[in-house]
Amino acid sequence: MKMTPWREIATPHDDVLKGTFKQAEFAADISQVKAGNAGPEYQNPVNFFERTFITEGMRLLLDSVVKRISGKxxxxxxxxxxxxxxxxxHTLLSVYHLAEGKASASDLRGIAPILDDAGVTSxxxxxxxxxxxxxxxxxxxxxxxxxxxxxxxxxxxxxxxxxxxxxxxxxxxxxxxxxxxxxxxxxxxxxxxxxxxxxxxxxxxxxxxxxxxxxxxxxxxxxxxxxxxxxxxxxxxxxxxxxxxxxxxxxxxxxxxxxxxxxxxxxxGRIQAIWKPVATEEAFEIVRRRLFNTINDTQAVDSICDSFAEFYRDNAEAFPNEVQEASYLRRLKNSYPIHPEVFTRLYEDWSSLDKFQRTRGVLQLLATVIYRLWKDGSAEPMIMPGSLPLYDPNVKNQSIYYLPQGWDPVIDKDVDGENSEPADIDTKIPHIGACYGARRAARTIFMGSAPSVQGQTVRGIEIKRIVLGAAHPETKPAIFSDAVNRLKDRLHYLNVDSDRYWFDTRPNLRREMEERKRRFDDKEDVFPEISARLGKIVNKGFFSGVHIFTASSDIPDTLDLRLVILPPDKPHSKTCEMATVAAKEILVKRGSAPRQHQNRIVFMAPDYDNLPRLKDQVKTYLAWKSIVDDVKQMRVNLDMLQTKQAEQNMENAFGGLNRMVSECYQWLMCPVQFPSRKGGVVTIEWENFRLNTSSKSIISEVEDKLVSEEMVLKVWSPIHLDNMLKQWFWKEDQQELKTQRLWGDICNYLYLPRLLDSSVLQKAIESGVSSKDYFAFADGYSGGQYKGFKFGHPASVVIDDSSVIMSLQQAQEYQAKLDEEARKKSEAEKPKPSVSGTDNGDDGGGLTPPTLGGDDTVPPAQKSTRFYSTIDLEAQTSRMKFDDIYQEIITLLTSKPGVNVRVKLDIEADASEGFDDNVQRAVRENCSTLDFKEAEFED
CATH class of the missing domain: 3.40.50 (Rossmann fold)
Structure with missing residues (x-):
């Protein structure tokens, strides 16, 4: 709900409203009143008491005066x-008008009760x-x-x-x-x-x-x-x-x-003074009567003050405990339209200054403030410390009049004004600038800290008091906390110790830090620090190597997948091609030689817009670090507080550096090529992806992005492999391909898919050869035969220079050939039927089968029930040979049920110079994993 501005409820007196007052008029001059030459607010007794709030001390004094004059x-x-x-x-004037008797006591506001208490009628x-x-x-x-x-x-x-x-x-x-x-x-x-x-x-x-x-x-x-x-x-x-x-x-x-x-x-001093100084609560009414006309719309005042009290209750953790008390609502209403925190700061802090006058000084300052706010059309619900218009020369001069020399640059640079740092923050950060959060926070800090001196043990005000002086129900407390955090990172005169903030005329270490920042060179100092930071937060992940700011000649041209991180002077944006140019140079060449395996590199590049912030953050960290180092080496002499601040600032800058590196290095760049409609491929293009900078791990985000965008395949379907082979490899005169060459081509050419490693190709082939829909695989080709031919059967695939992958057409033709050979072999091995004579009573002679045991039938031959064999294998070809053994022997033996086949493998190895300890350990572990019964090395 929109709150009614104070200027629509409380109207200042004409002299304040029009700015026609003179500062001297706030200084009551009793001799001018005696001579009849004072202004009406002092000369006329009715007007004087109308604008005078009779404090407790004044009431006691006037009671004694009334009794004395009356002889009682x-x-x-x-x-x-x-x-x-x-x-x-001001008190002398009260006594003067009372004793002079030019106006009836009943016409003097607040006097009648005093006469009644003293028992005096006139x-x-x-x-x-x-x-x-x-x-x-x-x-x-x-x-x-x-x-x-x-x-x-x-x-x-x-x-x-x-x-x-x-x-x-x-x-x-x-x-x-x-x-x-x-x-x-x-x-x-x-x-x-x-x-x-x-x-x-x-x-x-x-x-x-x-x-x-x-x-x-x-x-x-x-x-x-x-x-x-x-x-x-x-x-x-x-x-x-x-x-x-x-x-x-x-x-x-x-x-x-x-x-x-x-x-x-x-x-x-013989008579004890009965005077009591003005209390802060009494100051509310003194100021309000002197500066404002009587407020008649008490309902509107109550509504606004209730809104403030509710605002403080709803955000209790952001404000001091005292504002939760019921008495604070009363203070709000008593001081309206000025917030109680204004009086607290003036009467508790500013009144300690030698030149500051408790009543007159407050009136002079606030009258100047109210005039400027009225002139500017202030729409705030109350006048608060954060409302102090220090951009106005009169307000600024009135404020620093009571302070030591040197506050002009503090206000102009760090507190208020069009060219101040808080104004710049408000301009550049919309959610803060919407309520002038940085300026309101800086003004509040100034009002609460300017009177403090270097000798004080505890200086400044807490963050909760800053929020109290700046926030009102139409804002959010968190905005001002955020503003304070940004102020402490940029202001030169703002000092911070734990949770307390204050301004001082002596520049804080930030100015020294800013001067040191200029000493650092981008390539000599900044880039190495960014490189070191990247080296700590970017691990390898699924890459074989991560190359940070590495020259093209030093990036290996191998079959391994690599991530190349470009240096800060090669940023990327939609309008900046510097990163693309640098990446392409690395992609096509390794030093002066052409790069063969172009499909094994992806790139990361810094963001053009975020790069200045990162470089500035690095210089900030290096500057604070140099100050801390100089203190440790006793090259710089700082007090304990400044040393603590320098160390804290260095830690804060260091802590924010990793975050800013992640925010800056947000571009993933992948080179690709696409088929041309006319055949062949087009020139190299770049797929650029923006990374999620809030991810906890940069490398995890890179991996996820590459996989989700299919720039790197961790799993490959055999159908996609088959389609690729049909598109790019199978020709009328070429229907087979060595797997090592296939893997090499995949690593070389950007128009082919980018696989994580050779195991992805291996598994795709294994999956494909288990059916008869795609292709076949063989361990090698020799003597017109494909060794270890697999088509429609599970296979164990290796990627090497002897194994081959065969097109579906060639696989079917070769399978048909094998089937035919097997058929012929089977027919040749079938047993021929026996030839026997028949006795027809002829005299001619036929062969008569022999008889055994008097039986007239021939007993069948007895079948073999056990098979065993032994073969010596060469280590280099043992895998291929074992596949043949399995296919040609073991498969036949197990073709009928009820056959129990046991396969034993004996391995003997001799080394004239002995086996290394590492080899022995690895072999023993592997044998144990593979369930070998025996695995021993002998001397």
Whole structure:
């Protein structure tokens, strides 16, 4: 839901809204009010109390003043001593308007309850004397009516009683000596009730150099007067003296000023001050009354503040614990339209600065901020630390006025402005820039860290406070955490220690790092580091070799599958051909010689767009590493915090390097050729595939991509092998091919499939020859015969220079030949029928079969029941010969059921020089695996 902007609910006062205010107007000047020359917000008592929030400290003081003026008790002498800008003069003005009596107490906002508590129905009009130490000079008398006034006592007497009152101290005024307590008591009683307001007394007394006499008296005479005055006021029941003294050395000034303060404190300090400084909660109302008109739409305020409270509850892990408390909702409503975090930072951090005035300084800064935000049409729901428009010169000057020298470049470079680093981040990263996340985070860090000094043990603010000062319900907290992470990687003046961030005028090590980055050369320093990184994160996988930035002459021209990774100066993109040119040069040549096995190489190339980021990351890592190395070698002297930061930055840069290498090397390039319509093949083309850079393993992603895109085949169907043979190999005069040549051609020519290794071809042949649909296989050809011919039977295939693969046509013809030979052989081996005579009673003679045992039949011949044989095999041809034995003997023996065939293999080997230990170990292991009963080596 869209939230209502603060500017539609809370309207600033005209002087703030129009930018017509003057900074000096925030500094209440009591002497101008006494003279009737102040602005209406100070001069008019009704207007003054309308814009004045009566704090707890002011309420207690006014209660005492009311009682004293009415003669009902109260403190006669009150000393106000707070920090610079703590509201002392503003309190004097409250007493002045109350005692002057020009407006009814009922018309003064917040005064009636004070009178009721004091038991006073109405206040008498008092005679008021106002002494402004910054206006009076001990060396310059002033013309007052008909008299010339020289001293403090003369000025007070004239302001209380005019020429008549002055006459009581005229002699003491001319001589510069204190009139004494009795004269002062007489003066106060004559014109009572009397209120004496003394502001900036140290500023007056410190002008009186010891040992010198002035028209206004001497240092000692003025101190004697102060002592007499405090005693006289205490003696008159309805007389009151209220004096302000500074608390900080900034206001005290010189040594003489400090001495003056010590002396005045001695006299004014007899009565304990009842003043309480302005609390942060009270500051909400002070600022709101002074800068904004009364807010009437309380329902809208409640709605916005409720949205903030709900936002903090829903994202509790992103914010400080305090914002979860119910009291924080009350603080939101009390401070609206300014976020409580603004006051927290100003009153807890900025008020510690010597020159910063707790009330006046806050008003001056916020008025400038509000004017600029109003002018820019701010649509934010509240004014937050992240809203601080430091791009505005007036706001920037108002902010750094209280800070030491050197903050201009910090703000311009690292915090705010069109040319700042945060603005650049917002421009280039849309999800951050949509809510000005980098600038809002940087402003919040500035507001929470600028007042800190190098001597502090704990500096800066936590990430949760940064998010609190930057995020509102229309944004997401994570955006600002992301922005802070990016800021710490780029800013020169931002310091980080654990979870705390702060700006400092002293550049962090990032500037030193940036300068060192310029020293590193791409080819001499960057490329070797990228190569080393690739060597650690890219293993071989199913490749026989991975060649990183390797020259063409050093890449072997073998039958093994290889991955070639191109160097960073050969990137690839849809519009960049540098990688293609470099890959083709390696593909066609090995050094100066032609490359034969072109179908055994695939390439990886860096992405053109990501390459600058990778090179910059490498230089960043090398720069941090050089700093850390220099610290260890004591070539650079850093404090413990900077050393820790340098080591942490080096680790962060190192950790991000592998990720960026993977992101950059995202192109897989495979050379291919396709058949031409006119016959033959076309020129070399390139299939380029983008890798998934989020994969945990680069080599796994490369393998998966090659296999899924069928750029490398791990399994090959015999039908595809058969189709390839028909297309490219079988001709009318060529119907067989040696397997070694077939494998070599597959490795050489880009228009043939790219197999993982020869085993893929071997298994495809084995699968194909087990049926009679594709081709046949033979271990070799000799004497017009194909040895180990396999067609339609399982076969054990090897890829060598003797075995052959035969086309279906030739296989069928040869099988027919074998079948015919077998038929003829079978017929020749059939037994011929016996020839016997027949007795027809002829006298002629026929052969008469012999008779045995009186039986007239011939018994059948007895059948053999056991066969055994022995053969000596040569080791080099044993495999081929064993296939023949199996086919021609064992197959025949097992052709009928019930035959039990046992095959024994005896192996004897002699070595005159003995067998190596490695050979013996391997043979024993293999024999054990193959279930040999005996396998022993003898000496």
């Amino acid at each position: 008790g109260g403190d006669p002498v009150i000393q106000l001593q707070t920090a610079f800008g703590g509201g002392k003069t 206040l008498p009009q008092a005679a008021i004397a106002v002494i402004d130490g910054n206006q009076l000079s001990p060396s310059q008398p002033k013309k007052r009516g008909n008299v010339e006034v020289r001293t403090l006592w003369g000025e007070i007497a004239w302001q209380i009683g005019g020429d008549s009152g002055y006459s009581l101290v005229a002699d003491a005024d001319r001589e510069g000596t204190s009139p004494g307590k009795e004269v002062l008591i007489e003066l106060l009683k004559k014109y009572a009730p009397v209120v004496i307001l003394m502001d900036e007394m140290v500023a007056y007394v410190r002008q009186l150099e010891e040992g010198k006499s002035y028209p206004g008296g001497t240092f000692d005479s003025n101190l004697s007067f102060i002592q007499a005055l405090t005693e006289a006021v205490a003696a008159v029941p309805n007389a009151l003296l209220l004096a302000t003294l500074p608390e900080s050395d900034t206001e005290t000034g010189s040594v003489m000023g400090q001495k003056s303060l010590d002396a005045l404190e001695k006299y004014f």
